[in-house]
Amino acid sequence: MPPEKQPMALKSLDNLFVHFLRDMYHAEKQALRQMRMLARKTDNEELKELLETHREETEGQIERLEKVFDHLDMRARGSTCEAIVGIHEEAKEILEEAADEATRNAGIVASLQAVEHYEIARYGTMVEWAKSLGHDEAAKLFEETLAEEKATDAKLSKVARKHINEMAKSRSREDAGKGGNGRKAA
Numbered sequence: 001m002p003p004e005k006q007p008m009a010l011k012s013l014d015n016l017f018v019h020f021l022r023d024m025y026h027a028e029k030q031a032l033r034q035m036r037m038l039a040r041k042t043d044n045e046e047l048k049e050l051l052e053t054h055r056e057e058t059e060g061q062i063e064r065l066e067k068v069f070d071h072l073d074m075r076a077r078g079s080t081c082e083a084i085v086g087i088h089e090e091a092k093e094i095l096e097e098a099a100d101e102a103t104r105n106a107g108i109v110a111s112l113q114a115v116e117h118y119e120i121a122r123y124g125t126m127v128e129w130a131k132s133l134g135h136d137e138a139a140k141l142f143e144e145t146l147a148e149e150k151a152t153d154a155k156l157s158k159v160a161r162k163h164i165n166e167m168a169k170s171r172s173r174e175d176a177g178k179g180g181n182g183r184k185a186a
């Protein structure tokens with residue numbers, strides 16, 4: 001089902017809740033697409049594995065969103081999430097411009113973290129709104145998803161740290177190859 005183009009009037013927390021629900025339904029599907037694309041672009045096995053795990057989790061997250069639509073007696077339908085579209089555009093630019101594998105991998109991790117942080121922000125809000133609106137089942141489902149997004153973000157931070165080290169090492173090797181010792185003179 002293509003995302004909804006017509007904006008709906010936001011007059012209450014109920015409206016906002018549905019708006020965010022549709023936004024995340026679109027965002028998660030885009031995230032799936034991005035993860036498939038990035039898994040093909042990285043040569044890092046750890047990152048590939050992480051992407052595979054989170055891709056499976058994301059499929060479950062989409063099912064949770066569908067359950068929430070179902071609880072609300074609504075048809076599951078997405079509306080374009082401009083934030084995710086922007087993050088993906090930026091990711092594509094980084095991939096095109098990265099000159100080597102280490103830089104590309106660092107860029108991939110950064111793009112993935114931008115998505116996770118967005119998801120954490122949205123689901124955090126939606127847990128609270130679901131509670132306020134008395135949608136207890138939805139709150140529980142969003143809490144499960146939120147925990148997965150936070151865990152993924154933490155795993156990405158771990159991979160990122162390793163990459164920064166790798167990049168630093170390859171930089172000092174390059175400097176050494178140019179006849180220096182990798183350090184600037186004091």
Ligand SMILES: [Fe+2]
Pocket residue numbers: 028031058061119149
């Ligand atoms: Fe997600």
Ligand SMILES: [Fe+2]
Pocket residue numbers: 031054058115116119148149152
């Ligand atoms: Fe995620």
